[in-house]
Amino acid sequence: xxxxxxxxxxxxxxxxxxxxxxxxxxxxxxxxxxxxxxxxxxxxxxxxxxxxxxxxxxxxxxxxxxxxxxxxxxxxxxxxxxxxxxxxxxxxxxxxxxxxxxxxxxxxxxxxxxxxxxxxxxxxxxxxxxxxxxxxxxxxxxxxxxxxxxxxxxxxxxxxxxxxxxxxxxxxxxxxxxxxxxxxxxxxxxxxxxxxxxxxxxxxxx
Amino acid sequence: xxxxxxxxxxxxxxxxxxxxxxxxxxxxxxxxxxxxxxxxxxxxxxxxxxxxxxxxxxxxxxxxxxxxxxxxxxxxxxxxxxxxxxxxxxxxxxxxxxxxxxxxxxxxxxxxxxxxxxxxxxxxxxxxxxxxxxxxxxxxxxxxxxxxxxxxxxxxxxxxxxxxxxxxxxxxxxxxxxxxx
Numbered sequence: 001x002x003x004x005x006x007x008x009x010x011x012x013x014x015x016x017x018x019x020x021x022x023x024x025x026x027x028x029x030x031x032x033x034x035x036x037x038x039x040x041x042x043x044x045x046x047x048x049x050x051x052x053x054x055x056x057x058x059x060x061x062x063x064x065x066x067x068x069x070x071x072x073x074x075x076x077x078x079x080x081x082x083x084x085x086x087x088x089x090x091x092x093x094x095x096x097x098x099x100x101x102x103x104x105x106x107x108x109x110x111x112x113x114x115x116x117x118x119x120x121x122x123x124x125x126x127x128x129x130x131x132x133x134x135x136x137x138x139x140x141x142x143x144x145x146x147x148x149x150x151x152x153x154x155x156x157x158x159x160x161x162x163x164x165x166x167x168x169x170x171x172x173x174x175x176x177x178x179x180x181x182x183x184x185x186x187x188x189x190x191x192x193x194x195x196x197x198x199x200x201x202x203x204x205x206x
Numbered sequence: 207x208x209x210x211x212x213x214x215x216x217x218x219x220x221x222x223x224x225x226x227x228x229x230x231x232x233x234x235x236x237x238x239x240x241x242x243x244x245x246x247x248x249x250x251x252x253x254x255x256x257x258x259x260x261x262x263x264x265x266x267x268x269x270x271x272x273x274x275x276x277x278x279x280x281x282x283x284x285x286x287x288x289x290x291x292x293x294x295x296x297x298x299x300x301x302x303x304x305x306x307x308x309x310x311x312x313x314x315x316x317x318x319x320x321x322x323x324x325x326x327x328x329x330x331x332x333x334x335x336x337x338x339x340x341x342x343x344x345x346x347x348x349x350x351x352x353x354x355x356x357x358x359x360x361x362x363x364x365x366x367x368x369x370x371x372x373x374x375x376x377x378x379x380x381x382x383x384x385x386x387x
Contacts, residue, residue, distance in 0.1 A: 004281050005271050065279075068277055076288070096287060100283040102286070103281065107271040108271075108281075112270060112271065116270070119266070136266065139218075142215045146219035147223055150216075154223065171367055179379060181216050181219075182382040188216070189211070189212045197208055198207060
């Protein structure tokens with residue numbers, strides 16, 4: 001499971017993550033106000049320039065994200081053509097590309113460890129509630145770790161099914177998958193307890 | 207404490223994995239992803255608060271830029287796309303599904319989970335999704351709802367599956383059913 005962030009050290013990678021997120025919030029509010037399709041198209045050209053400044057890999061990653069919007073934008077355009085509001089449809093369709101493209105730019109240029117550090121910093125007040133400030137980062141790490149495990153288990157169950165039957169398994173594998181997931185949760189909880197559990201560490205013991 | 211935590215995390219992972227299952231195109235061409243089944247199941251099995259917590263972990267991982275949504279989507283961009291309401295709506299969807307299972311104790315758990323999945327995973331979710339479409343696209347509620355109606359038959363199938371799975375879990379792993387603990 002790889003992060004969507006691009007490897008590299010472009011100018012945008014070097015900006016602090018806080019600056020990028022604050023800038024994104026400001027630009028978003030501005031972009032929501034745009035009503036003229038030509039202005040939005042112009043902003044989109046600027047956005048493409050921004051991606052191009054990351055090099056060819058940046059442009060390719062931006063296009064990949066834009067492609068997943070293709071259908072919803074097609075539906076939006078079609079709807080507005082049918083209801084005779086082509087100009088509004090164009091505004092909305094272009095704005096979708098602009099907004100998603102802007103947010104995605106931050107994701108592409110911010111390495112995962114920087115974001116995790118930000119989360120740990122934001123989570124510091126958790127220790128006042130008697131929870132470890134490492135909890136959010138631990139949650140993310142464990143979840144990401146278990147995605148390939150569950151995926152592998154799903155694949156094994158599929159193979160076992162095909163060894164027994166010619167029909168397609170459909171939704172029948174969901175029950176055994178759930179059981180294995182619940183059993184994993186028990187074992188993982190035991191392992192966590194054995195390593196000191198989720199309570200915050202005592203001062204001076206690190 | 208540790209067990210509740212790991213259950214929440216593993217249901218979050220399940221939601222992500224169900225997004226990787228190839229979408230099943232229904233007869234009239236609308237693809238449905240299994241991902242919201244994971245949301246319904248998280249609520250029905252873990253209960254209201256923990257079900258919502260599992261969804262929150264998924265949201266966090268999406269915001270961090272990991273491609274865990276159906277179709278390999280992820281990153282901050284999905285929070286500004288027109289379908290953001292359906293993503294944020296997973297939170298109240300899991301919560302309400304869990305709440306129904308917790309409150310309707312006189313019903314068999316599978317039936318309660320099915321009803322909860324319809325109320326939380328369909329009614330509440332579409333309400334949030336429609337509001338999201340209205341905000342991002344400046345639409346009225348009627349037009350926004352029209353855009354999402356084709357997905358409802360698939361979601362009814364998922365709600366039934368969620369009920370059946372919850373009943374199966376209650377039978378073979380009763381200790382894990384935190385919603386009725």
